[in-house]
Amino acid sequence: MTPTHRHTSHHDAPAHHPGHGHGGHHEHDDPGQAEILDLDAEVFAEHLASITAWLPLTSEPRLIVDLGCGTGTGTFALLERFPDAHVTAVDNSAGHLRILSEKARARGVEERVRTVRADLDSDHWPDLGTPGLVWASASMHHMARPERALRSVRELLAPGGLFAVVELAGFPRFLPADAPGDRPGLEERAHAATDSFHAEHVPHRGADWGPMLAAAGFTVEDERTLTVDIEGGRSEAIGRYAHGSLQRLRGVAAPVLDPQDLAALDELLDTDGPNSILRRTDLAVRTERTVWAARRAAAGG
Template structure:
């Protein structure tokens, strides 16, 4: 889903891949609704998934457009290998090409002339978003569509009064990561509409979807919360009080009776915004 996925320091690629897979599983229904909403003039045959991660968008697009072929692009060889394995398991390997590329480089590899470019949770990682937008505009076939999908920050999982020992801990942990994210992912939460217009696109649709998924609906929610807050801890730890850090560690201790994995009051709460733009 992103070119680098570096939300927090010292987080291994395997852990990133696991979070991406959980993200895909938990948000699958919402991803499908976005692919169905896209203001397309005809069904795309050639699709590029920029910053594809382990394939959440790739497989949603293959399912939505059964005659399409997807070129999946990411910097991570490990993520692309996982994507290829999934394609083989699903019998869609002939409809997927993987390309390892750094989208922040001066020149992109040949990605064909796609009818649709999809970028989910990847544009905010670009070091130079304006250059990346120009690259997409030059890539697209005439009349082609560019879809940017972004989460409004990190999902929230705990109810406001939790944990009982330190109510409001989750919000304080996220606040403690603000300076890290301001430095490393300054475009997170950006409004892509004006940037798309400036890059020579016409924005044809913008939609914000409020996401609320109760933990009871999917056991993956607990694992998603656990992996996500593990990542938050890496960036938040230096700025958290000792009491908050201890409470966070207790939530992340799988042997603790109050572990996140044992809670029954978790939910995924976030917003997803999608911008659909055409070459002007």
């Protein structure tokens, strides 16, 4: 594995998993979730471009399928990377697909984008064509039966086509370890408070997809663990991104969190208060993503 700086679209906010209404079995047409996805795209645009440039393709794809496309972070990065390609953007959220379509019109690329609303946990997928590239960013771990979805992708791919799976190790961190001053380590404790929730509702988060890809009939050609550490001063969006993300984290952590920690978290989330996270100058975005690039295994292989 080769460490580099990169992030994929759509991190997994705990309250409603903006790994996007994704195309899995659950749907959340939630304006707050859509905002997080858009901020995610803004903060990590540079890193997303680096991973689309890295993809080990044998030829430029003419048709791409973006599974669990959310509001279009991957879709638009792929359209930019492959100027002759068309993208079929698939999600279970009508709201996300509507936003994606509006963005496509605003960017003048609506003729290169087809949106499809689908439950990717279904036994029967709609006709998605025969893509040379299938992109699944932070969406596979939302599947109730990912092994079935992986087999569906295998049948979907054009001969020699590439399947790119990008998954997160966990929720991004934003605060220094010694913050806030009166409750150091608050962020880690808030994440720990969500562990049982994630174990029950998102059991495949952080999984090693290599063996699952192999079991579904793929050969993994390359795998990289990608580290992200972006200084807060690089973008004013990072403060808003941190605020929205921690607000959603609070929704899951609150019932389990120590009352003093909850009070400290609420101070960070109070946008008008003196301790607001928006006033901090020491924020950063720290996370890891792993990318698997796979092709259909040869017959008998």
